[in-house]
Amino acid sequence: xxxxxxxxxxxxxxxxxxxxxxxxxxxxxxxxxxxxxxxxxxxxxxxxxxxxxxxxxxxxxxxxxxxxxxxxxxxxxxxxxxxxxxxxxxxxxxxxxxxxxxxxxxxxxxxxxxxxxxxxxxxxxxxxxxxxxxxxxxxxxxxxxxxxxxxxxxxxxxxxxxxxxxxxxxxxxxxxxxxxxxxxxxxxxxxxxxxxxxxxxxxxxxxxxxxxxxxxxxxxxxxxxxxxxxxxxxxxxxxxxxxxxxxxxxxxxxxxxxxxxxxxxxxxxxxxxxxxxxxxxxxxxxxxxxxxxxxxxxxxxxxxxxxxxxxxxxxxxxxxxxxxxxxxxxxxxxxxxxxxxxxxxxxxxxxxxxxxxxxxxxxxxxx
Amino acid sequence: xxxxxxxxxxxxxxxxxxxxxxxxxxxxxxxxxxxxxxxxxxxxxxxxxxxxxxxxxxxxxxxxxxxxxxxxxxxxxxxxxxxxxxxxxxxxxxxxxxxxxxxxxxxxxxxxxxxxxxxxxxxxxxxxxxxxxxxxxxxxxxxxxxxxxxxxxxxxxxxxxxxxxxxxxxxxxxxxxxxxxxxxxxxxxxxxxxxxxxxxxxxxxxxxxxxxxxxxxxxxxxxxxxxxxxxxxxxxxxxxxxxxxxxxxxxxxxxxxxxxxxxxxxxx
Numbered sequence: 001x002x003x004x005x006x007x008x009x010x011x012x013x014x015x016x017x018x019x020x021x022x023x024x025x026x027x028x029x030x031x032x033x034x035x036x037x038x039x040x041x042x043x044x045x046x047x048x049x050x051x052x053x054x055x056x057x058x059x060x061x062x063x064x065x066x067x068x069x070x071x072x073x074x075x076x077x078x079x080x081x082x083x084x085x086x087x088x089x090x091x092x093x094x095x096x097x098x099x100x101x102x103x104x105x106x107x108x109x110x111x112x113x114x115x116x117x118x119x120x121x122x123x124x125x126x127x128x129x130x131x132x133x134x135x136x137x138x139x140x141x142x143x144x145x146x147x148x149x150x151x152x153x154x155x156x157x158x159x160x161x162x163x164x165x166x167x168x169x170x171x172x173x174x175x176x177x178x179x180x181x182x183x184x185x186x187x188x189x190x191x192x193x194x195x196x197x198x199x200x201x202x203x204x205x206x207x208x209x210x211x212x213x214x215x216x217x218x219x220x221x222x223x224x225x226x227x228x229x230x231x232x233x234x235x236x237x238x239x240x241x242x243x244x245x246x247x248x249x250x251x252x253x254x255x256x257x258x259x260x261x262x263x264x265x266x267x268x269x270x271x272x273x274x275x276x277x278x279x280x281x282x283x284x285x286x287x288x289x290x291x292x293x294x295x296x297x298x299x300x301x302x303x304x305x306x307x308x309x310x311x312x313x314x315x316x317x318x319x320x321x322x323x324x325x326x327x328x329x330x331x332x333x334x335x336x337x338x339x340x341x342x343x344x345x346x347x348x349x350x351x352x353x354x355x356x357x358x359x360x361x362x363x364x365x366x367x
Numbered sequence: 368x369x370x371x372x373x374x375x376x377x378x379x380x381x382x383x384x385x386x387x388x389x390x391x392x393x394x395x396x397x398x399x400x401x402x403x404x405x406x407x408x409x410x411x412x413x414x415x416x417x418x419x420x421x422x423x424x425x426x427x428x429x430x431x432x433x434x435x436x437x438x439x440x441x442x443x444x445x446x447x448x449x450x451x452x453x454x455x456x457x458x459x460x461x462x463x464x465x466x467x468x469x470x471x472x473x474x475x476x477x478x479x480x481x482x483x484x485x486x487x488x489x490x491x492x493x494x495x496x497x498x499x500x501x502x503x504x505x506x507x508x509x510x511x512x513x514x515x516x517x518x519x520x521x522x523x524x525x526x527x528x529x530x531x532x533x534x535x536x537x538x539x540x541x542x543x544x545x546x547x548x549x550x551x552x553x554x555x556x557x558x559x560x561x562x563x564x565x566x567x568x569x570x571x572x573x574x575x576x577x578x579x580x581x582x583x584x585x586x587x588x589x590x591x592x593x594x595x596x597x598x599x600x601x602x603x604x605x606x607x608x609x610x611x612x613x614x615x616x617x618x619x620x621x622x623x624x625x626x627x628x629x630x631x632x633x634x635x
Contacts, residue, residue: 057527057531058530059527059530078530078535079527079530079531080530080531080532080533080534080535081533084531085531085532086527086528086531088524088527088528089524090522090524092522092524092525092527092528094525094528094529094543095547096546096547105529105532105542106532106533108533108534108542109533153528153532154531157532157533
């Protein structure tokens with residue numbers, strides 16, 4: 001689900017820098033997060049994603065730049081006066097309070113009557129699937145339940161922005177996948193801007209409308225999941241999100257529309273100019289392609305674009321899929337290829353010869 | 368049997384530790400002025416004699432005042448120090464904390480003499496106030512040790528969650544921090560009170576003409592006929608100490624259970 005670009009801006013970063021002593025944690029973050037968007041900050045640990053989230057919440061002062069929430073400059077606005085609420089990585093459930101007291105914690109200064117507040121609390125609990133848990137002691141909850149309490153506690157205040165700091169990292173795989181779906185549904189239901197910090201690329205791809213991939217305190221790419229996957233801005237982003245094969249290449253000639261490329265094993269071919277990523281001279285020139293854009297041809301299948309002979313070097317069988325490491329004849333490195341397993345089609349053995357097909361339109365040229 | 372030697376050792380150790388204390392109530396209820404076996408019958412007259420001792424009542428009142436003042440003062444100081452040491456970083460933190468904890472291991476008599484010389488030097492008259500000062504010096508390290516553990520187990524994000532939900536530093540302290548460290552505070556109050564109640568050296572040096580219970584007990588040992596009364600008093604004090612420490616431990620454990628933590632040591 002991609003939101004229209006004309007959605008109003010909720011959060012704006014303008015050249016945000018953050019130093020811890022000599023350490024430059026945020027290096028000039030400029031980005032816009034739209035209202036009602038499910039936005040993810042994705043990156044390896046230490047990339048500054050949590051720091052950036054905390055500058056929105058008001059837990060970190062920025063060294064320079066501007067953070068705006070709903071068109072208001074947040075400089076000097078403390079955390080308790082910002083229209084944001086946070087779900088902490090540790091959930092930060094108050095252990096001395098009951099579930100209902102936790103959820104109702106932020107309503108202390110709310111002018112509503114006690115009964116109205118109690119109703120709001122039970123509605124919030126219902127929303128996260130914890131109906132009837134109000135009287136339980138908070139410390140007796142499971143990880144997944146704590147997570148839900150933390151969500152209810154933040155959402156009951158109807159913030160403009162909900163901040164989620166790696167909320168699923170402490171859950172087991174099954175629970176995590178279930179919560180991913182629930183979070184997406186919840187976000188659509190309440191319509192609040194969600195900002196998720198995660199180091200899990202799959203989680204980000206599944207949940208987000210848009211993702212900012214961060215490395216070393218900078219945003220390397222900000223795009224919707226499909227664009228991120230199809231056309232990563234550079235090799236680092238390509239490696240972080242999914243698997244990408246790289247084959248050394250050489251640019252023979254280029255016009256404003258197309259680029260003539262030569263790669264050992266791939267031969268000589270032409271790609272459209274907009275298939276090129278990265279700034280000129282940034283990296284060694286290479287062609288990149290996802291494992292699923294290569295196909296092994298069986299029997300008399302015909303390639304729609306190009307094909308070449310290859311040798312199978314490794315086979316990894318996953319049940320529904322098989323991953324092959326194949327080396328095109330003449331290519332300097334092996335490449336990973338994924339095939340959906342179909343009944344009646346054999347899984348190839350190591351050393352087997354195979355015809356491999358690909359489409360040059362699916363390639364990304366890194367230069 | 369495996370470990371039999373250790374079992375005998377453990378039992379012998381416990382007997383050595385507690386036999387003298389068990390003698391206290393035995394002779395407190397023994398109908399004889401001389402502390403010796405065989406026992407010569409049950410009596411409660413030594414306890415009755417306690418009631419009719421104005422000097423004892425005065426000493427008890429002094430001990431109570433000093434004990435309560437000491438426990439409140441050292442616990443308050445302990446809260447500040449524990450909060451500072453667990454939440455903030457400042458230059459020389461390790462050294463400063465080491466200096467605060469030093470009275471734990473310094474010979475108390477050295478501290479007492481030094482304090483006496485200092486107080487006399489600057490012209491402070493000896494009183495229950497000076498005894499309280501001495502006791503605070505001795506008790507604050509205990510408070511800090513107990514309260515640091517309580518503050519240490521506080522998740523930082525609990526405070527942030529409170530700010531995030533609209534509270535400020537003061538209300539966060541009242542609504543979140545204080546309830547969570549309260550078991551530690553109660554534990555610290557009771558333990559420092561117990562220490563102050565039993566403390567002798569500081570009280571002996573700094574009390575001037577007044578006396579606290581331990582000083583009174585010591586002074587009474589000069590009179591053989593007073594010994595059974597002291598035994599009776601000692602019985603009461605032992606019971607009181609055990610009760611206070613048990614309550615302190617109860618609160619400490621409840622604090623751990625409430626925050627869902629794991630028990631790592633303790634006093635009882």
